[in-house]
Amino acid sequence: MTVSRRILRLLLPAAAGLCALAALSAVAFILGVLLLRGLGSVDWVFLTTDTKAAGAAGGIIFQILGTLILIATALAVAVPPALAIGLTRVVFLQNRPRAARAVDALLHAINGVPSIVFGILGLLIFLKFFDWGKSWLAGGILLGVMVLPTLAVSLVERLAAVPRKYIEAAAGLGLTREQIISAVWLQQSWTGLITGSLLGLARAAGETAPILFVTAVFSGATMPDGIRDSPLLALPYHIFVLAQDTFNEDARANLWGAALVLVMLVTCFNLASLPLRLNLHEESRHV
Amino acid sequence: MKAATLLLGVVVAASFFPVAKAQKPTLRVSGSTTVHPVVSEAAEVLRKDKDLAITIDTAGGSTGGINGLGDRRADVGMSSRPLNNADRKKFPLVDFHATSIGRDAVSIVVSKDVWEGGVKSLNADQFRGIYECKVTNWQELGGEDCRIVFFNKEPGRGTWEVLVKWLYGNPESAPRSNHPEVGANEEVRSKVSGTRGAISFVSTPWADGQRVFALGIQKDDGSVIGATGPDIASGDYPMTRPLFVITNGEPAGAAKVLIDYLLSDAGQELVAKHGYLRLADLK
Amino acid sequence: MTEVLPPSVASCAKVFRPRWILWSCALGVAVTVTSLLGALAMLLWQSLPLLGHQGSSFVTAPEWYYPEKAFGALAMIYGTTVVSLIALVLAVPVAVGASILSAEYLPPGLRLVVKSGIEMLAGVPSVVYGLLGVLFLREWVYHGLTAFDPISGDSLFTAGLLLAVMILPTITTLSDDALRSVPASQRSAARGLGLTRAEAVLHVALPQAAPGILAASLLGLGRALGETVAVFLVVGRQDNQLPGNPFSPTAWISPGQTLTSKLGGPETHIAYGDPLHWSAIIGLALLLLLLVGFCLAAAWGLERVMKRTPMDTESDS
Numbered sequence: 100m101t102v103s104r105r106i107l108r109l110l111l112p113a114a115a116g117l118c119a120l121a122a123l124s125a126v127a128f129i130l131g132v133l134l135l136r137g138l139g140s141v142d143w144v145f146l147t148t149d150t151k152a153a154g155a156a157g158g159i160i161f162q163i164l165g166t167l168i169l170i171a172t173a174l175a176v177a178v179p180p181a182l183a184i185g186l187t188r189v190v191f192l193q194n195r196p197r198a199a200r201a202v203d204a205l206l207h208a209i210n211g212v213p214s215i216v217f218g219i220l221g222l223l224i225f226l227k228f229f230d231w232g233k234s235w236l237a238g239g240i241l242l243g244v245m246v247l248p249t250l251a252v253s254l255v256e257r258l259a260a261v262p263r264k265y266i267e268a269a270a271g272l273g274l275t276r277e278q279i280i281s282a283v284w285l286q287q288s289w290t291g292l293i294t295g296s297l298l299g300l301a302r303a304a305g306e307t308a309p310i311l312f313v314t315a316v317f318s319g320a321t322m323p324d325g326i327r328d329s330p331l332l333a334l335p336y337h338i339f340v341l342a343q344d345t346f347n348e349d350a351r352a353n354l355w356g357a358a359l360v361l362v363m364l365v366t367c368f369n370l371a372s373l374p375l376r377l378n379l380h381e382e383s384r385h386v
Numbered sequence: 387m388k389a390a391t392l393l394l395g396v397v398v399a400a401s402f403f404p405v406a407k408a409q410k411p412t413l414r415v416s417g418s419t420t421v422h423p424v425v426s427e428a429a430e431v432l433r434k435d436k437d438l439a440i441t442i443d444t445a446g447g448s449t450g451g452i453n454g455l456g457d458r459r460a461d462v463g464m465s466s467r468p469l470n471n472a473d474r475k476k477f478p479l480v481d482f483h484a485t486s487i488g489r490d491a492v493s494i495v496v497s498k499d500v501w502e503g504g505v506k507s508l509n510a511d512q513f514r515g516i517y518e519c520k521v522t523n524w525q526e527l528g529g530e531d532c533r534i535v536f537f538n539k540e541p542g543r544g545t546w547e548v549l550v551k552w553l554y555g556n557p558e559s560a561p562r563s564n565h566p567e568v569g570a571n572e573e574v575r576s577k578v579s580g581t582r583g584a585i586s587f588v589s590t591p592w593a594d595g596q597r598v599f600a601l602g603i604q605k606d607d608g609s610v611i612g613a614t615g616p617d618i619a620s621g622d623y624p625m626t627r628p629l630f631v632i633t634n635g636e637p638a639g640a641a642k643v644l645i646d647y648l649l650s651d652a653g654q655e656l657v658a659k660h661g662y663l664r665l666a667d668l669k
Numbered sequence: 670m671t672e673v674l675p676p677s678v679a680s681c682a683k684v685f686r687p688r689w690i691l692w693s694c695a696l697g698v699a700v701t702v703t704s705l706l707g708a709l710a711m712l713l714w715q716s717l718p719l720l721g722h723q724g725s726s727f728v729t730a731p732e733w734y735y736p737e738k739a740f741g742a743l744a745m746i747y748g749t750t751v752v753s754l755i756a757l758v759l760a761v762p763v764a765v766g767a768s769i770l771s772a773e774y775l776p777p778g779l780r781l782v783v784k785s786g787i788e789m790l791a792g793v794p795s796v797v798y799g800l801l802g803v804l805f806l807r808e809w810v811y812h813g814l815t816a817f818d819p820i821s822g823d824s825l826f827t828a829g830l831l832l833a834v835m836i837l838p839t840i841t842t843l844s845d846d847a848l849r850s851v852p853a854s855q856r857s858a859a860r861g862l863g864l865t866r867a868e869a870v871l872h873v874a875l876p877q878a879a880p881g882i883l884a885a886s887l888l889g890l891g892r893a894l895g896e897t898v899a900v901f902l903v904v905g906r907q908d909n910q911l912p913g914n915p916f917s918p919t920a921w922i923s924p925g926q927t928l929t930s931k932l933g934g935p936e937t938h939i940a941y942g943d944p945l946h947w948s949a950i951i952g953l954a955l956l957l958l959l960l961v962g963f964c965l966a967a968a969w970g971l972e973r974v975m976k977r978t979p980m981d982t983e984s985d986s
Contacts, residue, residue, distance in 0.1 A: 107865070107868065107871075108868075110867070111769070111867035111870060112770065112867070115766045115767065115769040115770035118762070118764075118765075118766025119767040119783055119787070121767075122767050122838075125837070126786055126789050129793055152426075152430075153422065153423060180697045180698075180701045182694075183697020184698055184701065186690070186694050202698075205701075205702065211895075213895025213958070214897060215895070215897040215932045216895070218933075219954045220711070223712070223715060224711065226941075228711075232459055233414075233441075277690045277691065297393075308898060315443075316414075316441045317444060318429070318442045319412075319415075319440045321439075328414070330441055335794060335796045338800060339898055339902075342799055342803055343569055343803075362792075362793060362794070362797055365793075366792055445938050446938030446939055447935060450938040450939055476943065540934065560736075562734045562739075564909045565907060566820070567907060567908075577821065580822065584821070
């Protein structure tokens with residue numbers, strides 16, 4: 100073997116390894132900094148008291164609650180269309196590849212819309228058109244539409260993995276298509292919806308741009324009442340505003356604490372979806 | 387798996403909370419980041435003592451607050467600049483009622499290296515030169531050889547309008563100029579202190595003399611005036627501005643409670659606490 | 670030998686109302702599609718005053734100054750382009766390198782660990798990236814790149830660097846998938862002909878995975894184009910920065926403005942009541958949508974090419 104080939108044989112994995120190392124050290128740095136600087140501020144008091152002095156003191160309870168309310172609403176908004184689109188894509192369009200591709204394209208398209216465009220749309224529709232004030236529902240709806248593709252794609256993956264022999268057996272038993280859907284398709288793949296929901300919740304929890312105009316205020320909101328003029332506090336918005344004021348020493352420690360709490364919340368949801376996702380790969384290999 | 391479903395169930399259940407609460411009218415306050423600290427603390431007190439629901443937001447600064455009031459997205463607007471014709475023209479149906487709760491000044495601040503390089507004051511001509519990018523090095527102004535980095539404020543900031551009023555007479559006459567933009571007072575401080583040769587303008591209490599340094603203003607007769615209490619009160623210092631809370635029509639209901647509190651002794655104490663001048667301090 | 674069916678199927682003899690599932694699905698899909706189309710239509714309609722006022726100079730004029738009703742988006746298009754390109758140039762090599770390692774050299778267990786590790790980058794919310802950018806990246810760029818004499822730590826380059834880290838996981842994961850979808854038989858054949866592993870990767874696997882990797886990069890680009898909060902915090906937000914020489918590094922190390930940083934900033938709050946200003950903001954949003962749409966469409970097309978390329982199945986067993 101020539102020298103150059105020998106060099107290449109060593110160089111490629113070395114270079115690739117360096118790249119992977121660079122990426123992983125970025126991960127380590129981010130998590131490390133968050134833990135180092137944020138852990139000190141996060142205690143039970145921090146998680147359960149109200150913010151005081153514009154973020155320099157107190158805790159983040161209503162920010163956490165606001166985020167939870169937003170993502171719960173987003174879930175409620177996203178599940179019905181995701182189910183509809185998922186079932187349509189796999190069951191009703193199984194013999195129409197072009198239409199199925201159109202549905203895929205639709206999901207891709209929604210997934211790719213920048214979050215700020217959702218925010219502007221929300222401003223346009225909910226504030227201008229409907230004449231609502233800042234509203235938790237507006238934010239929830241926007242977030243729901245944003246994470247809809249995540250749910251739908253996860254469901255579709257699971258639906259597509261349902262073994263044909265189950266369907267054929269059910270058809271052989273004389274079940275109607277609707278019965279097959281509820282008895283076989285959904286029974287076998289509803290975990291896909293759970294997975295997608297958890298991933299979607301993780302994503303929705305961290306989004307700032309959609310709630311920037313239509314839901315979030317910096318202080319004063321507690322639990323919403325009514326639909327119009329019911330703003331919320333939210334972790335991402337809180338961090339966004341304070342990030343521009345990072346000079347205030349008192350607020351800085353709390354800022355890191357809030358960032359840590361947000362990342363942990365997102366990670367929780369992401370991790371919760373892991374067992375189900377790993378399961379999927381296992382099963383599709385054995386079929 | 388069961389844990390995942392349980393988690394999901396809890397989250398969905400939480401979504402039913404919002405509909406199960408009684409109505410309580412919320413006072414929506416929005417606007418200037420300069421007035422924000424005072425109103426924020428006042429709101430904390432009122433939420434506790436009088437059980438008022440008050441939400442505060444500062445997106446968009448003074449102009450954002452005025453616009454919010456005009457669009458009926460806010461009940462009270464906070465502003466660090468007086469209302470001008472453009473505001474009234476934009477919202478002809480709104481009866482803007484501005485209540486002054488104190489007075490503040492705008493200081494020109496520079497970073498440590500500029501201050502220690504010998505620049506301690508500027509006059510309007512020099513600043514106009516900086517604003518229009520005609521003067522680009524501190525050497526031209528008596529300092530060291532260093533590029534001037536001017537941080538302008540976002541459009542709509544009350545502080546910006548006060549500056550251009552001093553430089554050009556009114557905001558409409560300000561020429562187009564392109565500089566990096568900063569937002570709230572804290573952000574100005576953070577960026578100026580971290581950049582060599584930096585200059586910007588900020589609400590006076592934020593010029594702490596440790597991280598950023600306030601320049602004096604040279605008047606036409608050559609004397610230098612600083613942003614000190616008496617000079618602000620008398621109006622000698624050119625960049626002073628009243629701090630306003632604005633309502634649509636006479637203040638009523640929760641807005642009246644808030645404004646009365648701000649005008650009371652306790653409220654005025656808050657004004658002083660944050661470094662501004664109380665109404666009583668003005669002649 | 671009969672198959673054993675899940676109990677749910679056997680118990681499904683209960684009567685179901687016919688076809689309600691079909692109709693509700695159709696309704697769900699219809700509602701979704703209609704609302705999206707309606708939203709798009711609203712955007713277009715609201716941007717009409719701008720077209721009347723400014724016409725096509727919206728995208729060609731460099732000056733944006735709302736008090737004088739000048740709405741030229743060229744400088745922001747430039748800013749968006751530069752920031753995203755910097756992000757791609759920095760992220761793609763690292764991502765492809767990391768994916769080569771995970772797809773070609775690592776055993777399955779380690780591969781999962783590395784992939785999951787890098788995917789954690791995707792789990793960090795963009796506002797936290799913005800925070801890290803403000804507190805760390807800003808200082809590093811300002812003090813580290815003194816050779817380029819930056820005005821401040823906030824610049825197009827800083828934003829591009831931050832974005833590179835943010836889109837890294839997307840490109841890595843998808844490139845890894847693309848490489849893995851090249852059949853093992855191809856690599857075996859190459860090795861059988863005497864190529865080393867590295868050569869097999871470079872000359873056999875990588876070229877075949879290229880469309881997939883390209884699609885991954887385009888998806889990363891789409892994400893970079895649309896990122897708002899992180900870019901807003903570190904880009905400097907200086908309007909009308911259209912340099913004489915768009916390719917000079919000095920231009921990139923200066924503060925700038927992107928479509929997203931303008932949209933996410935205070936001007937949107939101010940524009941809300943003024944019809945012309947508001948339609949200009951909507952115009953920016955549409956422009957952004959258009960740019961992202963191009964990227965997504967291109968990625969979509971490439972993915973189709975990747976799927977349609979005939980590959981021999983694993984029938985050799």
